[in-house]
Amino acid sequence: MLPQRQSWPPDHRLPHHPAHPNQNPPPARPRRARHRLRLPSLEPSVYAGFLRYASRGRSLSLARLAHSHMIRAGYRPGLFLRNNLLAAYCRAGDMRHARLLFDGMPRRDAVSWNTLIAGYSAQGSPRLALSAFRDARRDGAVAADRFTYATVLAACGGARDGRSGQTAHGLAVVSGLARTAFVSNSVIDMYAKCGMIDEVRLLFDRAEERDEISWNLLLSAYVRMGWPEVAVNVLVWMHRSGVKLDAFALARILKACSELEDSEDVRMMLHGCVVKVGLDLDVFVGSAMVDMYAKNGGLEEAIKVFDCIPDQNVVIYNAMIAGFARLGNDPCPETRIEAVRLYANLLQRRIRPSKFTFKSVLEVCNLTNAVQCGRQIHAHVILSGFEDDEVIGNALIKLYAKARLVDDSLRCFHRTPKREIFTWASMITAFVHYEHSDKAVELFRELRYLEKEPDRFTMSSVMNACAALSVPIKCEQIHCYAVKSGFDQFTICGNSQIEMYRRIGDLKAAKKTFEKISCLDTFSWSQMILSYAVHGYETEALFLFKKMEDCGVMINEFAFLAVLVACSHQGLVDEGFRYYESMVSDYGFVPDVKHIACMVELLGHVGKMADAEDFIMRSGLENDTVLWHALLRACRIHGDKDRGIKIGEKLMMLEPYAASSYVMLYNLYMDAGKISLAMRTRGQMRERGMTKEAGISWAEFGGSIHQFLDGDNSCSQKAETFTRLEELLVRVKQKTEHGGMNVWGLGFQARKAGENSISKHGELLAVALGLSTLPNTAPVRVMKNQNMSWESHETLKLLSEGENREIIIKDPARFHHFSQGSCSCRDYW
Template identity: 90%
Template sequence: MLPQRQTPPEHRLPNHLAHPNQTPPPPPARSRPPEASPRHARRRLRLPPLEPSVYSGLLRRASRTRSLALARLAHSHMLRAGYRPGLFLRNNLLAAYSRCGDMRHARLLFDGMPNRDAVSWNTLIAGYSSQGSARLALGAFRDARRDVAVAVDRFTYATVLAACGSARDGRSGRAAHGLAVVSGLARTSFVTNSVIDMYAKCGMIDEVRLVFDRAQERDEVSWNLLLLAYVRMGWPEVAVNVLVWMHRSGVKLDAFALGGILKACSELKDSEDVRMMLHGCVVKVGLDLDVFVGSAMVDMYAKNGGLEEAIKVFDCIPGQNVVIYNAMIAGFARLGNEPCPEIRIEAVRLYANLLQKRIRPSKFTLKSVLEVCNLTNAVRCGRQIHAHVILGGFEDDEFIGNALINLYAKAQLVDDSLRCFHRTPKQEIFTWTSMITAFVQDGHSFKALNLFRELLYLEKEPDQFTMSCVMNACSALSVPITCEQIHCYAVKSGFDQFTLCGNSQIEMYRCTGDLKAAKKTFEKISCLDTFSWSQMILSYAVHGHEREALLLFKKMFDCGVIVNKFTFLAVLIACSHQGLVDEGFRHYESMVSDYGFVPDVNHIACMVDLLGHVGKVADAEDFIMRSGLENDAVLWHALLRACRINGDKNRGVKIGEKLMTLEPSAASSYVMLYSLYMDAGKISLAMRTRGQMRERGMTKEAGISWAEFGGSIHQFADGDNSCSQKPESFTRLEELLVRVKQKTEHGGMNVWELGFQARKVGENSISKHGELLVVALGLSTLPNTAPVRVMKNQNMSWESHETLKLLSEGENREIIIRDPARFHHFSQGSCSCRDYW
């Protein structure tokens, strides 16, 4: 009896491999005769097989172009033609599937092969390695060594060593190295180079040098791999010594070696002599016109500020491609903040030149150009680059998406940033961090916190920069309970160990009015930097502890910590809040003469506030005129505050009229000038100002006060009676004021003219002071020992200030109010501002 005909293993592959472009036909109907079934029709339509060379050519092309469809088509034709390929064609088919990334069917094909050789195993191992499956590659290597019919060769060891290097698996790589030594194949330079490359990728530099020194055979690749290993380790000085050693040993310096050492030296600082030496070496060996080496030289000069040299190298290289354009454009993007925009915009001209030469830009090109647009605030140009990103199909690149988010966020186009964020895959945490930062910078701190909650819901791990941005959002909102929750999360995640998060945490607690928590955070930071000290000095200054701020600055100076302009700003704020004129001017002059800092508008505003604090309003005005910033509205606002407190009404009216010319579109200017005219008794001018405001469609910004009680934020608008909690808060405030009046002896003060005795909230002037209602709600909600912290977007009125002083004394509670001017700590009938705000 003859044996049944065995079906080749590849015939049992899934049907879509045999017919990749067809769907399987439906099962035949029962009434259909057998000879009419599709199965019999396929038997009658068997295709004639092609020549083996044709199959081989198709499979080689599929491997080279990574075309899985072509590989399946060639395989399908073999099956339909009933062709039984030999070992050579089977290996080609296996290589095609492996290089196209279809390892599942490559393994099915491999398991069905009647016989295998070393090429079969090497192809399978290489396929697993290229897909990042180091474990499967090592398993295939173990199976190959067990196959008695196959003798593993040097290519097998090179492949498995490459898999270990890609997976950073030094332990398995060391074992493979030992087997190569035992087999005697490690003596060849081919295997030695694979071992060196594996150890270098695993970061085992000592093993790299040991293998190189004991190698029986070395070639140029061995030297280049040693050089690249030191470059990868970040040791450019050693890499330069290896290059000198290569030259003295008579090894020919090629583009690979010189490109690697140039890349390493681009990270060297203050090494102009080394860069010039390497440039001369490149010219001597005749590689100065090589595009690869030229790109490395451009990158080396551009990263170290040698932009003129980079341009000269760029202009001399013929046949410029996208790589050298990328290096040159990135050089302009790395110039920092000092060069003028006209220099940086050359990067955009380079990009336009690249397009004129019909060179297709890469992802790195677009990213670098977008960074230049971001640095130069060229939003219109950035939109055009964004269009190129869409046309090129690069919207799925997170680095480009991140650059677009930052570009639009800097231009305060947060909606455009959000659209870019939604179109980005969002796999990397820096994309989330950029969008959170965009919300914070645009004043949408609630949205920033909601985005952070979404990030945690998706189980993504934030980093220290994300936590710093979230803390900045909490600082802007000044929500104490949320701040404590973010702090707890930072501690549990270990982010509190980073100085960056510690500094943001100091600012967060400073903005919520919790000076004790800010001080405790400062003391726990293990590595204090300049910003840490400056933040703590500022925290003391704005919370009424000016002496502690100045003592901390002295301690900072004694410790040798480098100071900056922000440090001096914190010191000047401390001096202005306490009225220390002599000490304030001494620090101001020291900042200019001893440290060479140019005062900005904030420093000058502190000095104006300092002079106004001691009643020297005329001197403050002269100081503004001498500063060279007399057209900055911030300075005149500071002087106007001094006029109001010191009762200089005539000067205040003049300053108000000047602010009208400086800020004609600001509603606050009209409101302020109206109040100044009313205080000065100029009723007609006040009415005219109000009429101008009405004609131009300007409305006064609503005063809003808010606080966080019981895990939720309670908000009150001045004069708005729509809040459901307002009647209860008003009743509570009325009870508090009556009780305070009974306990204290201040019944004759004008504060009682607020008319709290009225029954209807709409008829009561207290309803115009939202901060009082929030304080009343806090006093009735929070425990008796907890301070009440309230935020307000406008300066407090005198009536509210005096009322809160009485409430703090009568209720024996600390009340903290933060307004745009400063913090007010009310305790035992007094305020930390000493009635100057």
């Protein structure tokens, strides 16, 4: 029995602090007191048993306790106990004290060196393991045995150091130990981990001794290389050679075959092989079979295998739940919800879920939009202590973001301590998708402040955020960072960059980006076609689509949408219907609401309102407000007041809480002279607490963002900007025959009258500030959240001609490029 009172060993005592010079030193402890601290030593077998227990349990505290007792008892262990103590330190991961113990050993043997090398290798320090092997070879008194070579070869494989592994292999050959299956298997494993598959096969073919491990290592090597077809051939070879197939080999080959496509015969053959060798009830093999079937769409077979396994554990539950999660966007949510029932069954059986369980079941909740179920699973995550896991945190961020609960996503993001780059990307993407682009840019700045390197997907999301903000300076800054970091070489970033420049109205930069993309994909072509379309270059858009077809690029729905936008914006009826029919008949695409809206706008563009209305009714989407808004714009432009009022009243029924519908119907009634109905509409709007959205125009000048609110005179630069606009309009009146003042009938007799007329058009004030701020050769770009009025549109045409400047206005409908007195929309918007 160990005495209950224990003290630190001598080398663990606290440092002695000398007494003050004026104080007398403490009296020396009598020599007899030191003898009282000495403990009686134990039998060597007791120490050995104690150290074996510490080594198996990887208990550093038990190893230190045994070592301390030896020191205090004055016991000097022999080589056997010292090796046991060294093994206990190495297994517990305390390599610092293991090395100190090793260096202090008066005598060492092969076991000592093997233990030290294995300790370094297990702790992920292969370089130190190789250094210890070199020291062992210099020690002439010790000869390396097969365990030494097996250990050092494992270290080379862990470090992916094939060159050092080849050296160790050569030494094993010289020593004659490479002939044994034990060492040759270690060499095969080392070459496989280093990716040297030719050496693996050569060594296997020339091996003098082979066992089941040799075959399994060859099989694993081909699986690791991603060659499942060859792995299947090796399995057949194993069977014909009479090698017994074990659970490890079958599980590895099943995992490899899960990556094979169109290999149903191979999967059935392997399943039959598993049943024949009697491992169909094995949990390890069963999990691999479930994963194999689930990954390849065989969910029914996976369920059958799952139900047949008697002792189900969390691994096979994870494989089954992940199978339901892999169904992706399957149209049957009832099938996917089975994963939640499996999760509930797992809890009922008191099986502790792992982080992979939570990851898969949260993915299922995300696919089925089951946010309430996801909240309950989130509570289980917290109770299980997995809230800090970055993979689960990422799944929760996506779950709440898809449900438009961006604040909840942000809370999950902040509660994830170890944020990998995909966690940042998910949060940034969530902000972008749900119109929090400014927060996405700020989060990217925080990412860079922490000196974390983004990936190409994060960069693409940030570019999309800058595109949504429509601020040129931010777009140029993120473009510069992408070039500096090399992300501009990726196609996904180039595509986002085209969209970014398209949305700020810089068509030249978008075209230049398109030409620089080395590997164009379908989205690249489609984005460039759309860029030409929305900026009024329909000829270039149709030519690029024809070139896309000639180059054999795969055409998708988005490409057809881009070309239909080009046709609708310019009223190309024949071309538009030809492309629409080709999309349906030749390519088999089902038109969505965006395609149909383009056709409605196309018919409305040429004044065929009745045909456009019939087209809506035949589309099967007669209750979609987007289509009726497109037709309503055509009615307003062509002066079809009766049809416009009918459509406005229909929109009031379809979206009774949209303020824009009330404002639109009010204007329609006023234009038709139905004052009482107009006042009733305004009263309904006031009763329901709805207000008209304020018109805002903004632009970037001199590195700053300037905003102008329609009808607001509180801007600090309003007075001087208003004066500048007056001067511009007077100059235009002098240069043109009809004069810009006739647009509104303004005479500028009084500043008050001028303010009431001009200040309600914030885009005019923004253009005036741009004309007075920017260089004469630079175009003026202004963004607006509402459609321009006819008065503002006509005035900007006159300004572009009088000032000889290009003026670009982006409103919700389209881009307007004003140049030399004309607009790219050809007065249809």
